[in-house]
Amino acid sequence: MAAQPDSERSVFDVAGRRALITGASQGIGAEIASTLARAGVDLVLSDRDNGKLATHAQDLRENCGVRVATIAADLSDPQTVExxxxxxxxxxDGLDILVNNAGIAILEPVRDVRAQNWDAAMAVNLRAPALLAARVGTAMADAGHGGKIINVASTAALTPLAEHYAYCASKAALLMATKVLALELGPRGVRSNAVCPTVVMTELGQKVWGDEAKAAPMLARIPAGHFAVPSDVANAVLFLASAASDMVNGLELTVDGGYTAT
Structure with a gap:
């Protein structure tokens, strides 16, 4: 899809851009892919589940008229990430947008933490997005047209949650990695930001937080009175992917209904 000259584009127009999205076969990642595809972005989608990935990619090609490539990848392996x-x-032939969405959560209390689980969380939640951002961000900078790096973190990076020891630590470290990317790549036209959602009611989120008794204490801390849905996160990503956010760099954008304000 041919892009309009920059002088004729709305600051929110991302049509013709090229994006890599990880964890794109379901949940938040699938919604981000759909949102960007509807906006005219050509997509490279990655996930471990190539079957779901291929089905989603075909739907986007047929319904949105964009180019979609798929790459199956296990992000726990650094060579695969490279x-x-x-x-x-x-x-x-290049990328304009990187969305590091893939992540895992292995919940266990501090007393039961195991090195294997800790390392797995760090590998997928921190090392993989950090390496992808370094490689793709440098390539975007070298190409001379700038770009956008968007790391999907969590409010768990900003406020502690019991039984989320490795998850909280990995997401907090991802925020600092985002700031270093902003510092080093910003002068070369690449903007790096993070999105920090609260509980998102994906299929998995519904299973974990669908019980009213369990959800009540968490909901009580969200002034908006409800959890997020995948489109809330996807719309934030779309903003950060557009020229409307060109002066936004190194930001932690909370999508939490006011959770971190309380």
């Missing part, structure tokens, strides 16, 4: 960065950059 390969994903290289393949994604060549799929459509």
């Amino acid at each position: 390969g994903l960065a290289s393949a994604a950059l060549t799929a459509f």
Whole structure:
């Protein structure tokens, strides 16, 4: 899809841009992919589940008229992460947007924490997005047209949650990684920001937080009175992917209904 000249584009127009989205086969990642595709963005989608990924990609091609490539990748393996960065950059001859969405949560109390689970969380939630951002961000800077890096973190990076030891730590570290990216790549036209949602009612979120008794204490801390839905996160990503956010760099954008304000 041919992009309009920058002088003729709305600051919210992202049509013709090229994006890599990780964790794109379901939940928040699938919604981000749909939102960007409806806005005219060509997509490289990655996830471990290639079957779901292929089905979603075909739907987006047929319904949105954009180019969609898929790359199956296990982000716990650093060599696979390096390969994903290289393949994604060549799929459509470059990238304009990187959305690091993939993540895992292994919940256990501090007394039961195991090195294997800690390392798994750090590998997927921190090392993988950090490496992808370094490789893709540098490539976008070298291409000379700038770009947007958007890391999907969590309010768990800003306020502690019991039994989320590794998850909170990995997401908090991702925020600092985002700031370093903003500092180093910002002068070369690449903006780096993070989105920090509260509980999001994906299929998994519904299973964990669908019980009213369990959800009540958490909901009581959200002034908006309800949890987020995937489109809330996807719309924040769309804003950060657009030229409307060009002066936004190194930001932690909370999508939490006021949870972190209380």
